Amino acid sequence: xxxxxxxxxxxxxxxxxxxxxxxxxxxxxxxxxxxxxxxxxxxxxxxxxxxxxxxxxxxxxxxxxxxxxxxxxxxxxxxxxxxxxxxxxxxxxxxxxxxxxxxxxxxxxxxxxxxxxxxxxxxxxxxxxxxxxxxxxxxxxxxxxxxxxxxxxxxxxxxxxxxxxxxxxxxxxxxxxxxxxxxxxxxxxxxxxxxxxxxxxxxxxxxxxxxxxxxxxxxxxxxxxxxx
Amino acid sequence: xxxxxxxxxxxxxxxxxxxxxxxxxxxxxxxxxxxxxxxxxxxxxxxxxxxxxxxxxxxxxxxxxxxxxxxxxxxxxxxxxxxxxxxxxxxxxxxxxxxxxxxxxxxxxxxxxxxxxxxxxxxxxxxxxxxxxxxxxxxxxxxxxxxxxxxxxxxxxxxxxxxxxxxxxxxxxxxxxxxxxxxxxxxxxxxxxxxxxxxxxxxxxxxxxxxxxxxxxxxxxxxxxxxxxxxxxxxxxxxxxxxxxxxxxxxxxxxxxxxxxxxxxxxxxxxxxxxxxxxxxxxxxxxxxxxxxxxxxxxxxxxxx
Numbered sequence: 001x002x003x004x005x006x007x008x009x010x011x012x013x014x015x016x017x018x019x020x021x022x023x024x025x026x027x028x029x030x031x032x033x034x035x036x037x038x039x040x041x042x043x044x045x046x047x048x049x050x051x052x053x054x055x056x057x058x059x060x061x062x063x064x065x066x067x068x069x070x071x072x073x074x075x076x077x078x079x080x081x082x083x084x085x086x087x088x089x090x091x092x093x094x095x096x097x098x099x100x101x102x103x104x105x106x107x108x109x110x111x112x113x114x115x116x117x118x119x120x121x122x123x124x125x126x127x128x129x130x131x132x133x134x135x136x137x138x139x140x141x142x143x144x145x146x147x148x149x150x151x152x153x154x155x156x157x158x159x160x161x162x163x164x165x166x167x168x169x170x171x172x173x174x175x176x177x178x179x180x181x182x183x184x185x186x187x188x189x190x191x192x193x194x195x196x197x198x199x200x201x202x203x204x205x206x207x208x209x210x211x212x213x214x215x216x217x218x219x220x221x222x223x224x225x226x227x228x
Numbered sequence: 229x230x231x232x233x234x235x236x237x238x239x240x241x242x243x244x245x246x247x248x249x250x251x252x253x254x255x256x257x258x259x260x261x262x263x264x265x266x267x268x269x270x271x272x273x274x275x276x277x278x279x280x281x282x283x284x285x286x287x288x289x290x291x292x293x294x295x296x297x298x299x300x301x302x303x304x305x306x307x308x309x310x311x312x313x314x315x316x317x318x319x320x321x322x323x324x325x326x327x328x329x330x331x332x333x334x335x336x337x338x339x340x341x342x343x344x345x346x347x348x349x350x351x352x353x354x355x356x357x358x359x360x361x362x363x364x365x366x367x368x369x370x371x372x373x374x375x376x377x378x379x380x381x382x383x384x385x386x387x388x389x390x391x392x393x394x395x396x397x398x399x400x401x402x403x404x405x406x407x408x409x410x411x412x413x414x415x416x417x418x419x420x421x422x423x424x425x426x427x428x429x430x431x432x433x434x435x436x437x438x439x440x441x442x443x444x445x446x447x448x449x450x451x452x453x454x455x456x457x458x459x460x461x462x463x464x465x466x467x468x469x470x471x472x473x474x475x476x477x478x479x480x481x482x483x484x485x486x487x488x489x490x491x492x493x494x495x496x497x498x499x500x501x502x503x504x505x506x507x508x509x510x511x512x513x514x515x516x517x518x519x520x521x522x523x524x525x526x527x528x529x530x531x532x533x
Contacts, residue, residue, distance in 0.1 A: 019418070042401040073448065074448065077442075077446060078445065080444065080445035081444070084426070085443055091440055091443065093437060093440065104440065105238055105444035105445070107232075108442075108444055108447075108450055109445060110233035110450075111232070111235075112232050113232065152444065156444075156445065188461070190366075204371075
């Protein structure tokens, strides 16, 4: 059984805008999938539908067997704790330290302080920031900030990690570091969905590549390449 | 877990308060003005009740007896009048006391004072002061006293009717209360708007944080409740400040009110101290309820979770 399944998913916006149509996509547990396409092809819309940020117009989305489209609003937070999300624009709180930014994700879930004190350093060790717990975001490089975001996304031990253009604001060295980190996380068993339009990154990975064009899947290859 | 979440919700509410400190100060100040106007209405109610009680107490029938009556006749007449169904009490003032009171009442009048000095004996008889339970009762007693049965004993019966005065005072107090209610209503409306705007501003200030909270799986409850707690915090602070200002103000006003009532009146500070829990308790509940309503409306409009 697939971990994530999109069945005949479509998303329309007012004014006849078709963001996605006829999306059929199954992702197994432990896969590393790159979803690629030019800007405006519906990549981010796909992510938003997956995490319940937006509602679908047609079809169904199954995550770990549950139909996301039928979830009540009070269950959406539970879904989001099962899916770690990393965005291009970091979304770190500037007045909180690295430790506090990561622990924030556990605090909002009501996790006790003593558990937070154990889990957060472990996660920061995974991303290589165990020596920068008390730094503030402005004291970190772009790559380090993105690693904090990844740590925050991992702190609930999600089965799925979605990274939407995580290297969009980074230079090539930091980009490489982040991609290596995502690969490492995938090796631990987490399913990784990388949404990007960076062809070099995708082609170096040599993993499954799903290509979107004008809201539809035009290609889905196990060891694909992204050809513009 | 619930305890940890509750503490964090309160912590976020306190953070909201401090981050927009001056806005919070303005909000609390407006609330204090509202509660102060409501407290003033409370004081007005107590003072007007006191005034009414004193005026009602002044209503009585003065019965001037003939000077020739003997003590036993006076006593028998008193007992006879006390049996009347409308009579609540009969107070006897002796002829000597009546003369003394007459002297005091007219001490500014030289003619009367000199005339009294010329007299060899007390021209005044004893006086009865009679009280009834109702205005109609007084009228019936007066009617009875004018009957032939009492003519041998009574020189004159006089009814101190303060009804008109009471009605005038009542009308004035009601008008003052109406003005007070309008002013309070105005402040309450402003409070609603100010709390609404403060919560709206805080939602805007915390837009980024709220976005991250949603992303990492915070429940709607966890995101919303700090704003509700914040609004209750405003109400609590406003009530405490109002209470802190109220009693010193009352102490300042007390001497003037006592003087107005001729030296004896209700001790306002004592009265409100004894009833402080209910008086300020209800104000807090009202203010908190109003604040919660305003914050819920602001969240419905501006907080998308």
